[in-house]
Amino acid sequence: MVEEMKSEMAEVAPLKRGDIVKGRVTKVDDRQALVDVGYKFDGVIPISELSSLHVEKASDVLKEGDEVEVKVLRVNDEEDKLILSKRAADAERAWKELKEKHEAGETIEAKVAEVVKGGLVVDVGVRGFIPASHVERHYVEDFSGYVGRTLPLKVLEIDPEQNKLILSHKLVLEEELARKKEETLNNLQVGEILEGTVQRLTDFGAFVDIGGVDGLVHVSELAWHRVEHPSDVLSEGDRVKVKVLKVDRENERISLSIKETQPGPWDQVADHIHPGDVITGTVKRLVSFGAFVEVYPGVEGLVHISQISRRHIATPSEVLEEGQEVRVKVLDLKPEQKRISLSIKEAEQEEVQSEPVERTNTGLNLTLGDVIGDQLRRLK
Helix, strand or coil: CHHHHHHHHHHCCCCCCCCEEEEEEEEECCCEEEEECCCCCCEEEEHHHCCCCCCCCHHHCCCCCCEEEEEEEEEECCCCEEEEEHHHHHHHHHHHHHHHHHHHCCCEEEEEEEEECCEEEEECCCEEEEEHHHCCCCCCCCCHHHCCCEEEEEEEEEEHHHCEEEEECHHHHHHHHHHHHHHHHHHCCCCCEEEEEEEEEECCEEEEECCCCEEEEEHHHCCCCCCCCHHHCCCCCCEEEEEEEEEECCCCEEEEECHHHCCCHHHHHHHCCCCCCEEEEEEEEEECCEEEEEEECCEEEEEEHHHCCCCCCCCHHHCCCCCCEEEEEEEEEEHHHCEEEEEHHHHHHHHHHHCCCCEECCEECCCHHHHHHHHHHHHC
């Protein structure tokens, strides 16, 4: 009998403090777990040695039959005591892997375990902390929705001796954004139409995100009509179509246009104005050979100096000024050439001819000469 016991003891590998061994969970209760590691008796993992995070019950971490790697904390053959630690074994392995990933610049993934003052806590074999400023690229007011979420993370600071591990989700997002930005810049082609999101408005235009990179829509490219301020036609967050006008990859500058994605005024003017129409317009510019009059939003026609007045004038400014409203007759319309010929004097003549002749109770009171003379005096 004594010989058999000696033989059995010889077959059992000796254990010493600090050994890392594998075993199978044989029993679990609220405060501890028993593990068979092939020794003379089962080892015990106290609840405090199950995880780097707080554990309410041992069964939250292990169940019977689980295979587990543990570190030997204490061996006492006389008292049949073998104290083990899953937490220490996990930490030893985790610190090694984390240092390797940090040096290689690799990303790790971890599930958020809890929200604490100043940030989030995750379990990656050791306790990891994500500062609030490194959770997202933007400010987050309430972190409660992050519990249970798995986040890709980068190691910011690692110190096994101090049990210190600082992680960042923000850094991962910024690296992804940089990759996406470079890809977008490399693939952009002048003339292509894209969809984007208005990020911010300034006095001189709107910045639109077109896939990780912002392009500028100058205020002059927002619409075919004059826009005083971008906020008059856009709001932050709006989804818009834009046309790429220019790409400066070296300086990461992109010029965009919203109006170029929409039908231009010259594409629409023929539906609203026809040769022979008499319409109201606004004098926009005076030049030596005539006046440019806006007759439709974004569309200007030319009133040649010879068509401004029935009397001879040396310059258009003798009878017209910028901003003045005038009645003009459409002489010719060529939208494909962006040309409209207008006449003020013919518009006046048509209106004179269409004016009714005044009558009194006794019949016709004016002669034709009276009417013509009166209108001639009006033109002088």
